[in-house]
Amino acid sequence: MKLILAIVHNDDVARLTERLTEAGFGATRVASTGGFLRQGNTTFLIGVDDAHVDDVIALIRDTCRRRTQYVHPLPPAGFGEEMAYAQPIEVEVGGALIFVIPVERVERI
Amino acid sequence: MKLILAIVHNDDVARLTERLTEAGFGATRVASTGGFLRQGNTTFLIGVDDAHVDDVIALIRDTCRRRTQYVHPLPPAGFGEEMAYAQPIEVEVGGALIFVIPVERVERI
Amino acid sequence: MKLILAIVHNDDVARLTERLTEAGFGATRVASTGGFLRQGNTTFLIGVDDAHVDDVIALIRDTCRRRTQYVHPLPPAGFGEEMAYAQPIEVEVGGALIFVIPVERVERI
Ligand SMILES: Nc1ncnc2c1ncn2[C@@H]1O[C@@H]2COP(=O)(O)O[C@H]3[C@@H](O)[C@H](n4cnc5c(N)ncnc54)O[C@@H]3COP(=O)(O)O[C@H]2[C@H]1O
Numbered sequence: 001m002k003l004i005l006a007i008v009h010n011d012d013v014a015r016l017t018e019r020l021t022e023a024g025f026g027a028t029r030v031a032s033t034g035g036f037l038r039q040g041n042t043t044f045l046i047g048v049d050d051a052h053v054d055d056v057i058a059l060i061r062d063t064c065r066r067r068t069q070y071v072h073p074l075p076p077a078g079f080g081e082e083m084a085y086a087q088p089i090e091v092e093v094g095g096a097l098i099f100v101i102p103v104e105r106v107e108r109i
Numbered sequence: 110m111k112l113i114l115a116i117v118h119n120d121d122v123a124r125l126t127e128r129l130t131e132a133g134f135g136a137t138r139v140a141s142t143g144g145f146l147r148q149g150n151t152t153f154l155i156g157v158d159d160a161h162v163d164d165v166i167a168l169i170r171d172t173c174r175r176r177t178q179y180v181h182p183l184p185p186a187g188f189g190e191e192m193a194y195a196q197p198i199e200v201e202v203g204g205a206l207i208f209v210i211p212v213e214r215v216e217r218i
Numbered sequence: 219m220k221l222i223l224a225i226v227h228n229d230d231v232a233r234l235t236e237r238l239t240e241a242g243f244g245a246t247r248v249a250s251t252g253g254f255l256r257q258g259n260t261t262f263l264i265g266v267d268d269a270h271v272d273d274v275i276a277l278i279r280d281t282c283r284r285r286t287q288y289v290h291p292l293p294p295a296g297f298g299e300e301m302a303y304a305q306p307i308e309v310e311v312g313g314a315l316i317f318v319i320p321v322e323r324v325e326r327i
Pocket residue numbers: 007033034035036037038039041095096097239242243244245246247263264265266
């Protein structure tokens with residue numbers, strides 16, 4: 001048994017939860033905050049037997065791929081027209097950081 | 110030293126906190142969410158020396174036993190009388206999932 | 219790679235976050251609750267390579283030193299004058315509990 005601790009972007013939480021449940025993997029998640037950007041993200045705790053660690057990592061890799069999104073900057077109040085033609089900004093979303101932690105013993109009560 | 114990570118049902122949090130404190134065990138708890146039912150539960154982090162791991166597990170087993178509760182389904186608005194005689198629904202509460210994680214070093218500041 | 223799990227007092231969270239970022243250490247934090255005082259505190263998760271574990275612990279030791287603060291007891295409504303001369307109460311703040319946990323594998327997606 002290993003405990004997988006995966007820190008993921010909030011945009012990917014619903015899809016990852018669904019994919020884990022469909023594949024029959026148990027999981028618990030906790031609201032967390034990134035140290036650098038101070039934005040909300042989510043930390044998943046996934047207990048999985050040794051033989052399925054790679055499957056879970058592949059599932060996370062597939063669901064949480066880093067990608068670029070284009071967002072239109074919100075025009076500050078009062079600017080309206082001119083800002084509407086401003087260049088969209090490139091924002092990176094997704095990505096994940098995964099720690100695989102050894103577990104000495106598991107008990108289900 | 111081991112770190113016990115125990116995911117418990119919210120109905121058992123107050124009693125488990127009290128029992129751990131009475132027995133002199135330090136603990137920290139974090140609000141969490143289950144992957145399948147998407148309901149709130151609680152994850153306890155309990156640092157305990159190797160000799161007392163079994164005591165803590167026995168204490169959790171005693172406090173978080175799985176049990177059945179009967180709840181009366183809430184009558185949807187407007188049904189009132191007829192629903193009041195509906196069969197109560199059987200709901201399972203309690204239960205816990207416990208991971209025992211090795212700790213290489215502990216520092217108290 | 220090790221995972222440092224550090225439970226710190228809320229008064230020290232902003233300063234510790236800043237010091238970790240300045241030193242180039244990644245970190246994630248989670249709101250938590252103490253088992254004994256039932257007050258809010260914060261649990262940091264810091265993945266760091268083996269060679270820098272001591273640096274991170276020294277940084278936490280420096281930022282989260284236990285110290286005494288004097289607070290004026292708030293006069294209960296209606297007491298006003300007499301209470302204003304009451305002795306300030308000594309309250310302990312700071313301190314931290316640090317667990318160093320082995321990590322078998324790390325993946326960045
Ligand atoms: N060693 C570690 N231990 C524990 N948790 C860790 C960690 N490394 C990263 N994380 C967690 O993963 C989130 C995403 O990190 P990522 O490296 O993809 O994306 C990072 C990275 O691209 C960038 N970044 C972080 N620290 C930086 C720094 N000192 N200088 C420049 N860019 C930084 O900002 C993004 C967001 O960082 P943020 O801290 O808000 O959010 C982080 C943090 O919550």
